[in-house]
Amino acid sequence: MTTRFKGALPALTVLGPVFALLAAGIFFAFQSDRFLSGQNFSLILQQVMVVGVIAIGQTLIILTAGIDLSCGMAMALGSVVATKFAVDYGLSPLLAVPCGMLACVLIGYVNGALVTAIRLPPFIVTLGTMNIAFAITQIYSQAQTVTGLPEAMTFFGNTFQIGSTSVTYGTVLMLTLYLLTWLFLRETAPGRHVYAVGNNPEAARLTGIATGRVLVGVYMAAGLLYGIAAMLSVARMGVGDPQGGQTDNLDSITAVVLGGTSLFGGRGSIGGTLVGVLIVGVFRNGLTLMGVPSVYQILVTGILVILAVATDQLTHKKG
């Protein structure tokens, strides 16, 4: 299998982000006495759950050497469809939520179909669907925020207690999805095929992998994940927000790259993405606790992204 890592190569790309996260955590623990608490960690997880779930889909796509710019807009469309179906048409949340997810899966299908059937570059395809999804969201919602949601739609924003720490169900869902994706990529044949297609599509095809089907499947699975992220966003905000998700595409790519996944495809891990998502969340939270303006978080993220990509590039050449 071409997916096996060789020698010490992964050490830097895998351990680097973990060290960065730990170092940031230690630094903030010394800087603010409010950082090191279960409640604050739960808060950070809760704040990254939407981008966190989007980043799972983004990881799958980047592993195939693709990229998805439409994810945030797909998420916004899904949340507006689900909330409007429930509020305006009085549909039960049990039906309205799947409708919202379906909208996201459809966008994923269009992305996958265009990438495989017409062999358009993923960057261009998803740039197009990003704008299409944004426009449909605005037209359909008339740019109005959807309020007055049934309580069931915000379930994942509810909390339960672990000791004195309150944890949202959405956080648990996000962590579960990471675990499932990790198992999928590691233990199943389709999971290995994702790596193979990203590593060398021609070789993958010659070994009998239906590369087209793998790609369409990956884009649709990513769409489903954006749909789940949409429901988490609805639960977190308590509204259907047509202006939502506008920076989530770059935010999720940032997390994936910080986590050590290669933009060239075929190399990377889903655990790294979770670490990448957490690095951004920890910096944002920690700097606010310290009273440092949030723009410094953007500065630090920018530096870390370049370090991560440079590390990948250097190890790639040596490998």
Place this chain on the structure above:
Amino acid sequence: MNSKHCIALAMLALGAQVVQTAAAADEPIVGLITKTETNPFFVKMKEGAQQAAKAQGAKLLTAAGKADGDNAGQVTAIENMISAGAKAIMITPNDSKAIVPAIKKARAQGVMVIALDSPADPQDATDALFATDNFKAGELIGAYSKAAFGGKPAKIATLDLFPGHPVGIARHNGFLAGFGAGGITAKTVGQSKTADVVCMADSYGDQGKGQTAMENCLQKNPGINLVYTINEPAAAGAYKALKAAGKEKSVMIVSIDGGCNGVRDVKAGVIAATSQQYPLKMAAMGVEAGVVYAKTGKKASGYVDTGVTLISDKAMAGVDSKDTTYGLGACWGK
């Protein structure tokens, strides 16, 4: 990338800030969340809050949305500030409706929330609102235009904010009411249109989009002779479009904001008159209210008008205004 590098990087990025973090335990903590980091209006607001916090012995936390319209970023900022122990939070909502659930949660935890500059929807979702009376700001330039036109028929273009925003609606309707349209009040729902208005377009408060909007309006009706703009960048865009069409001398532009660039444009004759508002004062009053709440438990409430002044170098009889020398002394931005 190893841990040493990362710590070094973090220290580098934080630099001077690290020193000031050893805050005294009894120092009241007040938060300010603006729409974006970059708009000079909010930069001035932050400056006002910073000065007031220093004078009052309070610790100020600041954060902002990543872009205009970014609600999620503001929700995250509210949560982090509560976690940091803020007693009062001031916010200029990016999405007046979507922010409400997060504000409710903050207030349920005993945090006083004050909306600055623009209200939440509903307005009573926050404890108090410190803002410009936007309807009045519109009325002032409307009355000025009416006096300047003195009965000459007007063909008006309005370069508005974007659909549905309460500030855009209040300024637009205030302008028309000041210009003499009957039946329009601060309570009128949606942007009104009178017979004088020949073109209504959205500028998003942006110079480039304002220019495009003006070009399209001139295409629609070349006879336009009065332009209302939501803010001064939109006015600057409108002026460019008018200049390109050779109409900059015969068309009057009025605006709202009172930023330093805008006041200079008034001085240069690009804008005839502008209604100046005071972001620094909004934030300073917010910090003071926060400190009072932290110390005594007494909350600010209701709507507080932070004032608005008409700035023009060509005073009109019957309309109070101040000249650009005054305007430049009180302006925000650079």
